Every structure is written in structure tokens, then in C-alpha cells.
Amino acid sequence: MSKLLEKWANFGYQKSEIRTAIVFGKNGENVIIVLANDEVFAFGKNKRGCLGVGNLDEVDELKRIENLCGQGIEGLECGIFDRDKFHMLAISGSGSVFSWGNNGSGQLGLGTKECTEVPTKISGCLEHKKVVQVACGGYHTLTLTSEGEVYAFGCNAYGQLGLGSKDNQLLPQRVGGLLDGIIVASVACQKYSSFALLQSGKICAWGYNRDCFLGSSSTSEHECSPCKVIGLEGVVISQIVCADFFILALSDDGKIYSWGVIYNSHSEKRIWLNRPTIITTEMGRVKDIAATHYGSHPSAAITEDDKVYIWGNCNGQLVLKPIVTSFSSFDEVFATASPSVTYQRFPMKITEDESKRKCPISKRFPEVFDNPETADFAFIVEGKKIHVHKIILILVSDVFKNLFLGDWKDSCQKELIVEDHSYDAFYAFLKYFYTGKVNFTAELALDVYTVARFYLVTDLMEVCKKILKSGLTLQNASFLYEKATLLGAKDLCEVCVKFCEKRWVDVMDNFESDDRKREVVMEVFRWFAAGKKN
Incomplete structure (x- = not known):
């Protein structure tokens, strides 16, 4: 949790609480x-x-929000209009959504237009859904379910609900059109527009579209249904964030694209971009982006080397080019902006062990692995088919993402012949995507490691390394070292060398080549020398 909470108030609680x-x-x-x-x-x-x-009374000291206590709240969001009109939403760990505050257009999704002074659970279409994200515009709200469906409610004067009309909605309504049958990964809202990042890395947009700054092919000022954002062909987007009238999109190769209107609230300067445009590549590879609906706030980015850049409205000045700062997080950027607010909602920490165990796919899909009735693709290995689902492979491997979503000329095909790997190894490799577990022997682990290394599945590589390490013997250490050398797998070579360090005389007898013996002896001495230095 951020140290910056101390800058706003002394709550009387430890940070861990x-x-x-x-x-x-x-x-x-x-x-x-x-x-x-x-x-x-x-x-x-x-x-x-x-x-x-x-009630509506000013609260001078901490007061309990009775309706949220005991609900397991894990996320809070705020919709902002004119800097003093707020509608609030909270998500529980079970996926329930509570709303309260400003409700002039039904943006609370409770079936009325009355302001609500206590958090109230949103029901209707969301009653039996698990909501994983909410996004707030000026007077409208989007919710994203665990199934990848989008529900919208509130003001719809510009088509920002994406329902094919301009009628306001007081209760959640599912957004269809181009989103039908598509898994949405995240949602974001401008003041009068909405965006959905698809699991494929593409973006759909709808709502206010003056001068086409939705970035779509639509020329209508008000786009009432989702339409594809163009100009990002061949680009896979991994994150989107919105300010009032512009959007930032981060690609999986670390580039930032932006479009919309960027203006300085203290002057008449405006920058219009009606197509996605790369901001700059001078920052290097970017890993995170941020923007808010406060017009006086800058946009921000964090690079792979943890440098924080800002641009846009910075203390009343329009900064056109990202500048590096002394900040270390987005929390600091927006805590020192005006007004001072939190950007990230301080999510509950997940320990390293818990994050490694967390595998939603393994909990949901083990029973559908190699099932020809539901699969949409098959690998043919040694003349036998292994049936899989493209979307699952796309989720867990960038290699498969590029294969199925990139420019691969045969991406529309239903089958692919694999010639460089054994059936058993490839079957075990693919099954891991569905179960998150391994049940193969040490004898097969090297072949599975080879497949995982080719497809850059690093967590499975680590699992295979542990299996191989636990199964090392005087008889197979030399074989494994030679295979690892041929693969160019330095991490496996390291495992073998450390094993040989204490047993190298006996292991030498299992090498057929004198050259290999000399090579291993030299490696052992290098490791031994490095260990002495440390």
C-alpha cells in the first residue's frame, strides 16, 4: 500500500490494516x-x-459505511462530472457491485434517477454475474463480468452505452453488436464515450465522436454501437486508459498510442488526433500507463527501467513531449497534482506464492482439454491429433498469440502439423495450459522443457527444471548436460554443473567424449571459483 496515504490523513491505522x-x-x-x-x-x-x-452532512472524522462493512470490498471507483458531482461504485470479492452518490441520469444502475446516500447492490441483469471491473464516465457506467461481457447504464445522449440507441438506461443492459460472442478483457470511459479492449488485443469504441476522435471508421458524431478502432492493424494492445476526451493504449511491445482531443484547461490550445498515433519511442519500452478525468492532471507512463514520465496538463502548462520525473509511482504523480487524489485503488496484496498458484484457467477448463466437440483447433503430432482452444493458448503464450492473431498466413486454418516434438511431450505441454499441473515423468521432462522453451512458457520451464534436478543421477547427468548444451539452455547446464561440482570425478566416467569431459571440468572450476569470490 502506498506511503502517500500519510500525505492525506492520519487514519489511525497501520498500513497493513x-x-x-x-x-x-x-x-x-x-x-x-x-x-x-x-x-x-x-x-x-x-x-x-x-x-x-x-446522509448529506459533511463528515469531519472517520465514519462507518454500514452497507459496505462485511461485504469483502476489494475495489472502489469514482465517476466525475464537473469536479464536484461524483457517483461511486464498489466491487466485492464475490463480484457484487454497490453504487451510491450522484444519479441524475441513472448512472448508479438502480432503476431510479434519485441520488442515493447509502451503497446499494446493483441487481437486474447483474444479479447472478460476477463483475470484475467497472469504469465510469461523466454520467454513465460500464461493468465487465468474469465471462467477458459488458453491461452499461446511465446517460446515453451520445450513444455512450453502445446499445444501438440514445435512450438513457436506469438498469444494466448488455452491450451487443460487435461484442456479441467476443471476450472483452477490460473497459474504459471518457466523459461521453466508451471503449472495450478485446481479448484479441483489438479495441472497440462507441459514443461521442466529434471529428472522428473515437478512432473508428465511423464518421457519425454519435456512434451508438461498438465499432472497431482502426489504424492499429498488426498491433496487439494490452492496456487502455481514458481521460475526459482522449485515450491512451499500450501495446504489448511497450509503445503508447493516443487519440482524441488533448487540451489545456488554462488556455485555448488543443491537439486533435482522430487516429491512433504513437506518442514517442524515446522513453523506451513502457510497462504501464495512467490518465484521469481531472482536466488539470497529466498523463503518465512507467518504463521497464521504472522511470516515470508525464505529459499533457502539468501544473497549468501544456507539455507536449513526455518528460522524466523524480517520481517512483503513479500514486506520487497524482498525489502531487491538483487536486491530490489516488490513482490506483491500493488493491489487496497477493503474496508471491499466491500469485504463482493463481491460475484461473486451470480451475475452469481441465475437462475440455483435447475435446473435439468444443475445440476450434488441432495440432497433429506423429499422426495423432490434440484438440485445443485458440483463446486459451492465446491467453497463456505470446507465441501462440502472435501465431493466431498476427500475420500468420494460415491463421484461419483449423490444424497444424508439428514435426519437431514428440506426441507425448507436446500433449503434456498443451495439457499444462488447461490444468496448471504436471503429471509426467523425469524421463519426459527434458522433452517437455524443450517444447516450453520454444514457446516461451517460462513457468513450465521452471517446473521441468525442478523435475530434472530432482531426478539427476550419476548416470544421466552427462546426458542431460550434453542435451542442454545442444539446446543452448544455459539454465539447464547450470543445474548439471552444480550437480557435478560435488561428484565430478564419478560423472566424468559417463562422458564418451574427452572434449565434453574437459568442458565440464572447466565449467565446474568456473562455478567453484565464482562461489569462492562470493
Whole structure:
């Protein structure tokens, strides 16, 4: 959790006790915190009941939000209009969504237009859905379910709900059209427009489209249904974020694309981009991007070497080119902006061990592996077919993503012959994607490692290394070393050399080649010398 919470208030709690928090408001004066024990508190100005404490009174000290306590809240979002009108949403760990605050257009999804002073669970179409993300525009809201479906509600004057009309919706409605049957990975909102990042890495957009700044092929000022963003052909987008009237998109190769209108609220300067345009490549590879709906805030990016860049509206100045800062996180960027707010909602920490165990696919799809009735693709290995699902392979391997979504001329085909790997190894390799588990022997582990290395599946490579290491003997160490050398697999060579370090005299008898013996002896001495130095 960010140290910057201390800059806003002394809550009287240890950092480890706070699960998530949000600071928002015209001057950053409103705070909601969720404790690890499921208690939820707020204080601040409370305009239109945005604090959820059951009245409109200003709250001078932490007060419980009764309706959220005990609900397992893990995420908080804020919709902003004119800097003092806020509609609030909270997501629980079970996927329920609660809303409260400003509701003039039904953006709370509760079936009314009345402001709501207490968090209320959204039902209707979302009653039996698990919501994994929400995004807020000025007066509208998008929700994304675990099934990759998008539901929208609220103001629809510009078609920003994507429902094919301009009718406001007081209850959640599923967005169809181009999104029918498509898995959506994330959603984002401008003030009057909406965007969906598809699992394929493509983007759909709808809503306010003056001067075509949705980036789509549509020339209508108001696009009421999802349409594809063009100009990103051959590019796989991994992240999208929105400000009021522009969007940033991060590609999987670390480039930032932007389009829309960027303006300085303190002057008449405006920059219009009606097609996705690379901001710059001078920052190097970017791994994260950020923007907010506060017009006085900059945009920001963090590069692979952890440098933080900002551009846009920076303290009243329009900065056209990203500049490096002394900040170390987005939290610092927006804590020192005006108003001071939180950017990330301080999500509950996941330990390293838990993150390694986390494998949604392995929990959902083991039973459909190699099932010809549901599969949409097959590998033919040694004359036998292994039936798979493209989307699952795309999710877990960039090599398969590029194969199925890139410029591969045969990407529309239903089968592919594999000639360089054995059936058993390739079967075990593919099955791992569906189960997250291994059940092959040490004898097969080297062949599976070879397949995993070719397809850059690093977690499976590590599993194979452990199996190989545990199965090393005086008889097979020499064989494994020679195979690892031929593969150019330095990590496997290292495993063998460390094993040989204590047993190298006996292992030497198993090498047929004198050259190999000399090579291993030299490697052992190098490792021994390096160990002495350390």
C-alpha cells in the first residue's frame, strides 16, 4: 500500500490494516478506506451523498459505511462530472457491485434517477454475474463480468452505452453488436464515450465522436454501437486508459498510442488526433500507463527501467513531449497534482506464492482439454491429433498469440502439423495450459522443457527444471548436460554443473567424449571459483 496515504490523513491505522482506499473530490478532500477486517470508513465533503454514510452532512472524522462493512470490498471507483458531482461504485470479492452518490441520469444502475446516500447492490441483469471491473464516465457506467461481457447504464445522449440507441438506461443492459460472442478483457470511459479492449488485443469504441476522435471508421458524431478502432492493424494492445476526451493504449511491445482531443484547461490550445498515433519511442519500452478525468492532471507512463514520465496538463502548462520525473509511482504523480487524489485503488496484496498458484484457467477448463466437440483447433503430432482452444493458448503464450492473431498466413486454418516434438511431450505441454499441473515423468521432462522453451512458457520451464534436478543421477547427468548444451539452455547446464561440482570425478566416467569431459571440468572450476569470490 502506498506511503502517500500519510500525505492525506492520519487514519489511525497501520498500513497493513488497510486493504484498499480512494481519495477523490474537487480538492482531494474525500476519503474512503477499506480495512483488512472488512470495515469501511469515510470522511469528507459528502456532496450528493458520495461518501455513502446515509446522509448529506459533511463528515469531519472517520465514519462507518454500514452497507459496505462485511461485504469483502476489494475495489472502489469514482465517476466525475464537473469536479464536484461524483457517483461511486464498489466491487466485492464475490463480484457484487454497490453504487451510491450522484444519479441524475441513472448512472448508479438502480432503476431510479434519485441520488442515493447509502451503497446499494446493483441487481437486474447483474444479479447472478460476477463483475470484475467497472469504469465510469461523466454520467454513465460500464461493468465487465468474469465471462467477458459488458453491461452499461446511465446517460446515453451520445450513444455512450453502445446499445444501438440514445435512450438513457436506469438498469444494466448488455452491450451487443460487435461484442456479441467476443471476450472483452477490460473497459474504459471518457466523459461521453466508451471503449472495450478485446481479448484479441483489438479495441472497440462507441459514443461521442466529434471529428472522428473515437478512432473508428465511423464518421457519425454519435456512434451508438461498438465499432472497431482502426489504424492499429498488426498491433496487439494490452492496456487502455481514458481521460475526459482522449485515450491512451499500450501495446504489448511497450509503445503508447493516443487519440482524441488533448487540451489545456488554462488556455485555448488543443491537439486533435482522430487516429491512433504513437506518442514517442524515446522513453523506451513502457510497462504501464495512467490518465484521469481531472482536466488539470497529466498523463503518465512507467518504463521497464521504472522511470516515470508525464505529459499533457502539468501544473497549468501544456507539455507536449513526455518528460522524466523524480517520481517512483503513479500514486506520487497524482498525489502531487491538483487536486491530490489516488490513482490506483491500493488493491489487496497477493503474496508471491499466491500469485504463482493463481491460475484461473486451470480451475475452469481441465475437462475440455483435447475435446473435439468444443475445440476450434488441432495440432497433429506423429499422426495423432490434440484438440485445443485458440483463446486459451492465446491467453497463456505470446507465441501462440502472435501465431493466431498476427500475420500468420494460415491463421484461419483449423490444424497444424508439428514435426519437431514428440506426441507425448507436446500433449503434456498443451495439457499444462488447461490444468496448471504436471503429471509426467523425469524421463519426459527434458522433452517437455524443450517444447516450453520454444514457446516461451517460462513457468513450465521452471517446473521441468525442478523435475530434472530432482531426478539427476550419476548416470544421466552427462546426458542431460550434453542435451542442454545442444539446446543452448544455459539454465539447464547450470543445474548439471552444480550437480557435478560435488561428484565430478564419478560423472566424468559417463562422458564418451574427452572434449565434453574437459568442458565440464572447466565449467565446474568456473562455478567453484565464482562461489569462492562470493
